[in-house]
Amino acid sequence: MSNLLEVNDVSKKYGQYTALNHVSLKVPEGSIFGLLGPNGAGKTTLIRIVNQITYPDTGTVTFDGKPLQPGHVALIGYLPEERGLYKSMKVGEQALYLAQLKGLSRKEAKERLHYWFDRLGIGDWWNKKIQELSKGMAQKIQFVVTVLHNPRLLIFDEPFSGFDPINANIIKDEILHLRDKGATVIFSTHRMESVEELCDDIALINKSQKILDGKLVDIKRQYRSNTFEVGLETENKEALRSELETRFTVSGAVFKSLADELKLRIQLQNGHSPNDLLQYLVSKSTVSHFVEVIPSVNDIFIQTVKDSDSNG
Amino acid sequence: MDKLPLIIKREYLAKVRNRSFIVMTVLSPLLVVGMAALVFFLTKANNEERKVIAVLDEGNFFREQFKDDASIAFVPFRDISLETAKDSAQHAAYYGLLYIPEGRDIENAAENIEFFCKESPGLGTLSSMEGVIRSRVRDVKLRNFGVPDEVLGEMGRNYEINVENFTGEKKLRGINEMKAVIGGAFGYLIMMFIIIYGAFVMRSVIEEKTSRIIEVIISSVKPFQLMLGKIIGTSLAGITQFVIWIISAGLLLFVLAAFLGISMGELGGSRIPPDAADAMNNMSGGMQEKMQLYIAELLNISWGVLLFSFVVYFILGYLIYSSIYAAIGAAVDNETDTQQFMFPVILPLMLAIYVGFFSVFNNPHGPIAVAFSLFPLTSPIVMLMRLPGGIGTGGVPVWQFVTSIVLLVVTFLAIVWLAAKIYRVGILMYGKKPGYKELYKWLKYS
Known part of the structure; x- marks a missing residue:
């Protein structure tokens, strides 16, 4: 799969402050790419560089294999984190204006807007002013404006903030739908559960440096710790736990179950396979629960940021 | 640049459809004419x-x-x-x-x-x-x-000194002041326009910042395009308003004059004592001759040059100031934070008007008048006050006129460039209240 967007060794300084320090990224075409990082890490600067709102001091950005050029803005849809609309302008007029700025003709913009407004059930807002709408309603319009010109690359910065769960879900489905139709999506957020749910690839930026990137599955594999959550039904829980502690690294675990059982987290040492563990456990007790602990993006995020902070 | 017309159109319509703008456009001439009528009646009643x-x-x-x-x-x-x-x-x-x-x-x-x-x-x-x-x-x-x-x-007679220049041409007393008043009117117009509509530009920039739409827009167009579109759109709205004001004030005055015509005649008549009226009738021959001379002299002003320079100085001066206003708007988060930047902007304008009225009226070609008509931040106003005297012999020397225009163009380019830089950085800065030091830093961002 080719990369729609490549960021090569990009650095950016604001006076003395380094916003980006030799950052490189590859965003595969047709993927949903999660751009993660704590506040102030440099995500927004990177996104602004891709949108040609600001320019890198060194390094290059290529879009579809070509260096970024002004014409590319028409191929990108950007929903910034700090977003809003003209308060005293009517919804339809405003959406038309923004669509025309992206290069659509007035007629085409109108047709597409009606399609999207009907699709999201907001057709009757056309003549309302923004100040009459709620925050969530305005966000829906911003979403429509972002995707209206069928951009090849969509960049969403905290797209779900301000949405109630129902509307957040509608927007999530629309994003997936757009991806299925061929769009590439860059997704910057602090909401790890949506990263978990949506992203194929992620990159983690901390203190202006990229500290981790790759396919989400690969990263998770890389961060697996051979730890299993087990539920064991036995007469004597204390005895079994002590016995296990001599062979494995054991800690308590919390999960929901129906039986009154010994709940543990067991980390395998090198040389042991899950089967070995399972066989051993079966011989000692009735196994009611046996699951590999997959590191969550949240865990990976916190751990990597901590590691890089202590190293730096 | 193909998006510039779109931006101009939006800025223009947003301004023109604004309720307070419409109210101002309609009410101002009524207010001004109403005030004039009120003062007129009060004076009359008082007398x-x-x-x-x-x-x-x-x-x-x-x-x-x-x-x-x-x-x-x-x-x-x-x-x-x-x-x-x-x-x-x-x-x-x-x-x-x-x-x-x-x-x-x-x-x-x-x-x-x-x-x-x-x-x-x-x-x-x-x-x-x-x-x-x-x-x-x-x-x-x-x-x-x-x-x-x-x-x-x-013994009560007055003696008037007749003025001629060395080549024998008759000169009229007070004609310089009259000409300066004409130029001053143009200069004053420029100042008013800058102060009113410059602030409009600034407010419109602040609005885009506070409503957070700015980042959406500059992901589609260059900040410079947006700034330029905003300035042009707002000025077109301003010109529309000015034209409506002038036309409606003219019409109202005309109507009012027709309405009050008789009483004005009465008032004028009663003010002049009978013997004075006689004296005037006796003098009227000489007076008429003089009036004709004055009119001829005023018609003699090279109006073409004056109007052309007005347009040039107006456009350049307004663009300089409104881009400064745009930069100020971009630097702050709300209008109350603009105070510290406003004074240095208003200062040269005020200076130009006062220097114009006190210095240029007395001596249109004195050193102060020359200096201020060359300095680019005051030249649009002060030079216009000097220009009714013409360019060349007896008027503004050609080199001064050319230097003033060149300086203005250079300043215009430099200021717009600097303002665009501050604007570009400022519009994406939220929650900061920058000082001059901070602005200076922004200039160095690439």
Whole structure:
């Protein structure tokens, strides 16, 4: 799969402050790419560089294999984190204006807007002013404006903030739908559960440096710790736990179950396979629960940021 | 640049459809004309109320000298004591009592004149009475020296110095001031436009920042395009408003003048004392000739050059200032934070107007006038005040005109470039209240 967007060794300084320090990224075409990082890490600067709102001091950005050029803005849809609309302008007029700025003709913009407004059930807002709408309603319009010109690359910065769960879900489905139709999506957020749910690839930026990137599955594999959550039904829980502690690294675990059982987290040492563990456990007790602990993006995020902070 | 017309259109419509803009456009001429009419009526009403002053002239030195005019009527008291005169003046609710005691001679009497009055009298009233006394005393004394009456009559004449230049052309007195007033009107127009619509540009930038739409827009267009579109759109709206104002104020004045035509004539007539009117009729031949000279001189102003320069100075001056306003708007989060930046912007404008009125009017080609008409932040206003005198001999030297334009263009390019830089950085800065130091840093961002 080719990369729609490549960021090569990009650095950016604001006076003395380094916003980006030799950052490189590859965003595969047709993927949903999660751009993660704590506040102030440099995500927004990177996104602004891709949108040609600001320019890198060194390094290059290529879009579809070509260096970024002004014409590319028409191929990108950007929903910034700090977003809003003209308060005293009517919804339809405003959406038309923004669509025309992206290069659509007035007629085409109108047709597409009606399609999207009907699709999201907001057709009757056309003549309302923004100040009459709620925050969530305005966000829906911003979403429509972002995707209206069928951009090849969509960049969403905290797209779900301000949405109630129902509307957040509608927007999530629309994003997936757009991806299925061929769009590439860059997704910057602090909401790890949506990263978990949506992203194929992620990159983690901390203190202006990229500290981790790759396919989400690969990263998770890389961060697996051979730890299993087990539920064991036995007469004597204390005895079994002590016995296990001599062979494995054991800690308590919390999960929901129906039986009154010994709940543990067991980390395998090198040389042991899950089967070995399972066989051993079966011989000692009735196994009611046996699951590999997959590191969550949240865990990976916190751990990597901590590691890089202590190293730096 | 293909998106520039879109931006201009939006900015223009957003401004023109704004409710307060519409209200201002409609109401301002009504207000101005209404105020003018009000002042007119009040003045008239004020003048119609004549002051009545009793005159007790014990020595009879000033017989028939105090003549009624539009604002004062004199009532002679005879053969009563001062106390009685005071009482009756007070009872009759007169404005005051002028008491001229009996004296050795008129001079002695004049030295001891007193005025009794309920409140302290207006200066105008006093000086008009003093004038009567002064000329009466002078006439009496001269007559005592045996000066014949016809000589006395001739003594009041004024002599006017005729002005010519060295080549023998007649020059009119006051024509320089008149021309400077014409130029000053243009300059004043530019200043008003800058102050009103520059602030509009600034507010519109702040609005985009506070509504957070700015980042959405500049992901589609260059910040410079947006800034330029905003400035042009707002100025077009401003020009629309100005044109509506001028047309409607003109129409209203016309209607009002037609409506008040008769009463104005009445008022004008009653103000001029009969003998003065006679004098005017006698002079009218000379006056008309003079008027024609003045009109010829005014028509002689190279209006083409003046209007052309007005357009040039207007566009360049307005663009310079409005891009500064745009940069200020971009730097702050709300209008209250603009104060510290506003003063340095208004200062050169005020300076230009004051220097213009006090210095250029007196001496259009003096060193101060020249300096301020070259300095780019004041030249749009000050140079326009000098220009009605023409360019070249007798007017603004060509080199000054050219230098002023060149300096203005260079400054325009530099300021727009700097303002665009501050604008570009500022519009994406939220929650900061930057000082000048911070702005200087922004200039160095790439």
